[in-house]
Structures are given as C-alpha cells and as structure tokens.
Amino acid sequence: MNATHTRIRLALVVLVLATAALPLFVSDFNIERVAAEVLMLSILAMSFIFLTSLVGMVSLAQTAIAAAAGYSVAYGTAVRHWPVALTIVVAMLFGCAVGAAFGLVATRTSGIYFLVITLAMGLVVNKFALQNRGITNGSTGINSVRGPNVAGLNLDNGFHRFYVLLFVAIVVYAGLQAISRSHFGSTLVAIRDNPTRMRSLGYAVQLHRVAAFLIAAFIASISGIFGVWFRGRIDPTSASLSQAINLLVICVLGGLNRLEGAFVGAAVFVLLRTYASDVTDRFNTLIGLALLVVALLAPNGISGVARRVAEIERNRRNDRNSRLSTPVS
C-alpha cells in the first residue's frame, strides 16, 4: 500500500510539473483559454466531488454559488470600481453567505430531495440575475471586467492567470485531501454512512453537513471569481441549468469518487467542447456519446478506469509472487 501511495504521489508531482511546462509545447490559446479553463472548472468540480463522495450530498447549486461570487466581482470591479482587495473579500464573503444560506436549508434534506432543492436554489440565482437589471444588467450581463494586479501578478494576462490557477488548484486539491484524512473528514464519512448512529453518538450531524457545504461553497466561490476574470464578463447563463448539468457531466466523466476525477473530467470536457466542432458539426452529440460510454463502461469515471487498470496489474503481480494466496484487493 505504501509503495502505491509513493507511486501515486510521484505521478502527481510529474503531472503538475508537466502542466507547468505546458507553455513550452502548446500554443498560447491552448494555455490561456483551454488549460486555464480546465483548471478553473476542475476547482469547481472538486467542490462538487468533495460533497458527493465525502458527504454523500449531490449539490447542483455549485455553479450558482460560483456565479454569485462572480457577479460580486463583476459588480465591484466594473460597476462600483472598488479596490481589488475589497472586491475579492466581498465576493468570497458573498459566495460563502449564499452557500451558507443554501446549506442551512438544503442539508435538512438528503438524497434526491437534496439534489432537487439545490437545483431549485441554483435556478433562483439564475432568475435573480435575469430579472434584477439594476444590479446584474439582466441577460446582457456585466461586461468589461478586467483582471486586477495582485502582488505583481497581472490577472488580466492569460499566462499569469494560468499559473495562478494552477497554484490555486493544487492548494485546493491538497486542502481537500487533508480534510478528507482529518478527524472532521472521517466524521463526515461516518455521517454519510450512518447519520442516525452518529446523531445518537452525540455528533452535531446538521452542523457538520452545513460546514461541509460551506467549505464547498468557499471553493466554488474561488472558481467563480477566476471565471469572471477568465471570461472578462458574466451573464445569467453562468448560473443556468445547462451549466449545472455541464458540471455534473464533468464529474461523471472524470469519476465521482476521486478528487483527481475533477481534473480528468474537466480536461476531457473542455477539449471536446473546444475542438470537437472542428471535426463534426454534431459536437454536442459527441460529448453526449462520451458521457454515455463512460457511464456505461466505467461507472467510476475515467479516473476510475485508471485505478482499475492499476488494480488489475497489482492483482496479476500478486498472483505471480505468491500463487498460494488469493489477492484481497
């Protein structure tokens, strides 16, 4: 097991280095637009996968929370011209506040009810943005939002943004891994598996769920803020049903049981969406087919396939090493 862990860590380090070195191999567009979008969506997808796998809550409100934070940035930057630090703080606070409000209500339910209620909450954000033209400028959205200069980094510059996103994605990934290994994480898993028992053991089940939802909202807000800088604008479609479904597609493609799935799913999705149209005019069909095939053949997503391949390999090696005992896992 330890050897495998070391190998996985090594693989992760190699992957990160390879991503950091991407600008040496691919065009500017692929860095500034494709890779940056993959990282941005990965962060959002990680918040979704964290909730789904660790807490067992499938939240369709993540894109809407990201949009809420994004709208704050756009409003603060392009409409009110607030200072950068204030804008970012307000956006993070607003994203988390929306998340907390949603969490307090939604965590009272579970399963399919949770999914539906978060979906409805997401659409509330969408309709609010559409109809409150004074703040959000309706369906036209807020244009001309330029990324700020933060600590010598120009977030309006595609390359700077790419490296900042890479760094943030790694931090979020490491943070969520740490949470999942912590006592808090174990408690969340236990609540997921048997909430009644945890309640009778004296745990504040509801509070833990809200806290987890808040963590996910925090991460979604980060992604939402970068999303606005990335697109230079925001409109209500960023909180629409189709965006929520896109995020679900990304997570199912990548695999709902592992954080790494977020990166795999986002990469496949963004590449398909950007380049499938070069091959066929039925590019939406292609994305749908990819989802169908993954759902059919690899219930654990693409990252699940990689894991399974490693598992089979290990089983075979164990078989060779000792033909006496049957491998357990």
Added chain:
Amino acid sequence: MTRTWPHRLSTKHRLPRALIIASSVVMMTALLGACSSSKPKDTVPVETPAAVAETIPAAADTTAAPAAETIAAAAAAPANGAELKVGVITILEGPFTVLGQDGVRGIEQAIAEVGGNVAGRPIKTIIESSNAAPDSAVAAARKLVEQEKVDVVIGPLSGDEGIAVKDYAKSHPEVTFVNGTSGAADTTAINPAPNFFRFSTDGAQWQAGLGDYAYATKGFKKVVTIGEDYSFPYSQVAGFAIGFCRAGGAISNRIWTPIGTPDFSSIVTQIPKDVDAIYVALGGGDAINFLNAYNAAGGTKPIIGGSITVDQSVLSAEGAIVDQIIGTVSAGPIADNNPDQRWKDFVAAYQKQFGAKGFPSPSLFAHGYYVNTKALLKGIEAVKGDLSDKEVGLQAALSKLTFDTPTGKVSLDANRNAVADIFVTEVVKNADGTLSNKVVSVTTQVDQKLGLSEADYNAIGSFGHDNPKCGN
C-alpha cells in the same frame, strides 16, 4: 474519497462486460454513421461543418453562371495574394439553428458574387457556432482570433452576443469585426468599439415608421407590449415606442417574458381590456406559442409585430391563428415582397444558389450577414487586400463606405452603425390562400437616433424594461 465501488472484477462479470463493450462500440459506430450520412441531407454543402474551414469556390458550381465564369477566370490567373481568413460567428445549435444557417447562406452568397476571391486573395471561411448566450459568442470569437488567427470576423447573430463581442473586439484592435444580425442598439450606441462595424442597422431602427403607421393609419391609440427579456426586444420596443409615443400613442404596460416560454396563458391574462392592439416583439417558437395561447383565450385584439415576429414560420402556421395575423403590421430591414428590382435579383440569386436547401425567400438573417459580408469585401477591395497595417486602412475604408444593397443605400454614422431604409409591412391573404407581408411604407435612410437629436437620444441611455418612457 476512499470509498470503493462495491463490485470487484470477477470472472462472473467478465463476459457480460465484454458484451456491453462490444454492443456499445457497435451502437456508437452506428450512431456516428447515422450522423454523418444524414449531414448532407439537411444542410447546405458549404455550411455543413460547424467549424470546418472551407474555401468557398469549391461549392460555387451551383451558383449563377456569371459567378461561375468569374471563378474560372480567377482560377486561371495565379492567385497573387495569401489566403484571407474570415472567421464567422453564428448560431448552429439550439432553437436558433435554422436562422444561423440562413446567416451562413448570406455570407456564401456574398462570397460567391465575388467568385471566392477578393483583391486577389482567396477567401477561406472558418465557422464557429455560438448558442445565443453572450459567453458562447465571446468564446467563439476568442477561438477564431486567438487560435485560428483569422484576419476578420463576421458575426454574431443575437442581441446580447453583439454587446459582448463588441467588448471583446476592443482587446484586439488589429482585427476587424463586422456584425452579423445582432440588433441590440447598445452595441454601437454605448461605448462603441473602433473596430466593430454594423452595416445591418439595429433593432430599434428596424421599427422605424411602425409607430407612426400604427397610430395614424391603423388608429391604435393605446397598446400593450410583450417581448422577450433581453437586449434585442428592448431595442425593438424602444424603436416602436419612440415613434408611437411621439405620434401621440400611449403604452399601458410592458410585459417581458423569458426566452423559450412554452405556455403564455398566464401572460395573456395580463393584457388589459382597454388596449387597441398588442405589440409583440417575440421570435420563432415564442411568437407562435403566444399567438396560440392568445387565440385559445379568445383574444381578438389586432397584433403589431416586431421584425422577427411575423416571419415565414408564423405566416405558414395553420389553424385558428391564421385569421388573427391577417392585417398584422410589422417593420424590419427587409420585406419579402419588396417590389424593388434589386431585392428581386437578390432573392433570385439566393434561390438559384441554395434551391430547396434554403428558405423560400432569404430571411432577415441571410440579408444581415450578406450586407455585412458585402461591406467587408468592398472594404478589403478598397485597400487592395493589404491588411498588414494592423487593419487601420481597412477600418478607415469601412468607416466611409457607402454602397448599394438589395434594400437600398447603406452608409455608416460616427459610431459605425448603419444608416439604411426600413420597411413597414402588413400581412395580406393572397389569392391562393397563403399569407405574405406586403410593403405599405418605406422609411428611407433611418439612422440610429431615429429622428431624435443627438442629445435627446443619448439622454435615453441604455434601452430596458421601462426605457424609453412613453410621452416625454
């Protein structure tokens, strides 16, 4: 994250899984096969791919004979210039797909007229699809400019898309953008981009003359307006309101509905009893759904239509709404039955080039993309195909371009927005029972200010739910 999926790989599962894999591969191949074989049937050859680059001359076999001759001549003479890469943003997914496809036909027709070459440079079009959301249009523009490195961009199609793409254009002053059919007034009226040109007039201009005609000729004194809740209908209602209110009319209330409303029955109940007519700025499916709901509710008030309300899909509708729409007045940049010879020639060339694959008559979208492409090609001709000066020369040439289109003379104002003729039409029943739009009045050389002084127009600001006010 440590949760493992309940089932393990075992011999018991291997056989069915292999079967599943095999069957899904077969299914996928079959589906893909079906997709590719169905492709040529429902789309025009040149426009088929969403983003596949194609050199237009290849498809020009079907074009008019004179055009074919030009192509032959161009092929004989060695091309003395490098390929001109033209990026196109149009909508090829979702409910607006048929409109986007007609826009592409407009571009093809303009390019076929010059034989696929401009100033000795063969034209290569690269088409990117958007989905009516501004974000998607900007993403398409980015891919064209930053990845495909196109020389010029034509598009987009829808209102909010235009505002967003104009904003993006500012970050690439070295690339020239000409509009497709996007009709939001704000695109050029508020913070215009120096490299974004609109030769197709805006949604407010498209209503020029309609307000006066409705008030004076039709005798409507008070109306209610219904429009989809985004920038293009805002412009349409504004264009109508400016004329109608100036003539003395009143607007009781303005109802805004989301795009793609399936059921208008609750909206129909909001229509006041005391209005003389209903002004409807809805497009496509929304227009039909509204008319059906209104008719089902027993409504009989006359309809005044926006520019895309009474289009071919509504005119060819069947059932009870047919009687309802006879006599409907509307206004727009084109009129199907325009008696002008230039328009007749344009329609004939369109029909010859696209045949059954196109609409019976070019839509507003084919016309808008055609006019903008035509202007762009004339600009490039004027600078002899030389775009090496960061397109400064081309943009200067476009700014002062005046030319003749199938719908009359077009020139630009200081904000690079078109000044052109607008047609007021009325739905009439033909001898054979079909419906068509008859031209009842032409407003010549309408500018963006709609007859207001610069100060008055600017005082209105961005068109919205209650802006401009009625009666000031």
